[in-house]
Amino acid sequence: MSVNLPESLATFDTEYCADSLEFYPFNDTQRFLVGTYQLLKDGNAQANQEELTSSDATRVGRIYVCDAIDTDGGMRIIERQRIETSAIFDIKWSYNNVDGKHLAGVACADGSLAIYSANNQSDAEFLSPVCTNIASSMCCSLDWSNRRVSTSTPRVVTSYSDGQLQLLQLSESSLTEVCQWQGHDLEAWIAAFDYWTPDIVYSGGDDARLKGWDTRIGPHPVFNSRRHQAGVCSIQSNFHREHILATGSYDEHVFVWDTRNMRMPVQEYNVGG
Structure with missing residues (x-):
């Protein structure tokens, strides 16, 4: 079976490993952000990074x-x-x-969630820092609650390498913790809102668990699925259609769920890598 590979239109050397890319969603320009990640030892990038431990390596990155x-x-x-x-x-x-500003959140290995504001009047200073929240372990992911409904006080959910989940509220250019709880026994790779009911948060971890949380009732999951056979690393609520959720895992499967019944996915795709 032949595979039609997409054509490469342009390339750009990020020097460090590029692991996150987000297009600017507020106009028709082809502007985008790239986030990078690199382990350094003695100031040099390592070819065999699996041999490095957190005690002898520095994690550095760059936003383009x-x-x-x-x-x-x-x-x-x-x-x-x-x-x-x-x-x-x-x-x-x-x-x-948010209060007339275009904001981006950045999750970093030093435990920080950094919020940046976009300035369309300057290319060289397009992004400027607004505020930062610091945790004691690596910040693995973030999501915004306001995908469907605009608000001046959106919430941000974050996940951490120690399995913790944190719910923050942004107000007047500062972040305030709403709640924090132990979501997973291993790394919590991903956390995401249900965009139709932002009080509901989903999370996935290296423990192969996909969990749902109602942040109104405390740190007890409303469901705890082991349908994935390996770490859950991607979750996306469909902001066009209510009750539709997609999840991805190291088991090479993408599941599509109806959130009204999380016992079994409605569709399953083996993506082969």
């Missing part, structure tokens, strides 16, 4: 602000700004303005 530009010679990627950070695990835009 880039534009994809169509030219007569084809597409080019232009770097507009770079920001040195700790290693980045996740980047997500708030898809609705």
Whole structure:
């Protein structure tokens, strides 16, 4: 069976490993953010990074602000700004303005959730820091509660390498903890809101558990699924259709769920890697 591979239109050397990319969702420009991650030992990038431990390695990262530009010679990627950070695990835009600002959240290996504001008047200083929340373990993921409904006080859910989950509220350019709880026995790779009912949070961990939480009633899961056979690393609520949830795992399967019945997925795809 032949496979049609997509055509490469342009390339850009990020130097460090690129593990997160988010297009700017507020206009028709081809602007995007790239988050990178690298383990360093003695100031040098390592080829065999699995041999490094957290005690002898430094995790560094970088945010790139880039534009994809169509030219007569084809597409080019232009770097507009770079920001040195700790290693980045996740980047997500708030898809609705917050007090008139376009905001992006960045989850980093130093435990920080950093919120940045976009400035359309400057390419060189497109992103500027707004506020930061620091935890004691690596911040693996984030999600915004306001994907469908705009609010001046959105909530942000984060997950951590010690299995903790944290719910934060953004108000007047500061982050305040709403609650924090132990969600998983191993790394909590991913946390995400149900965009139709933002009081509901989903999480996935290296313990192969997919869990649902009602943040109104305390730290007890409303479901605890072991349908995946390996670590759960991706969760996405469908903001176009209510009750539809997609999850991904190291077991190479993508499941589509009806959130009204989380005992069994309604569709299953073996993506083969």
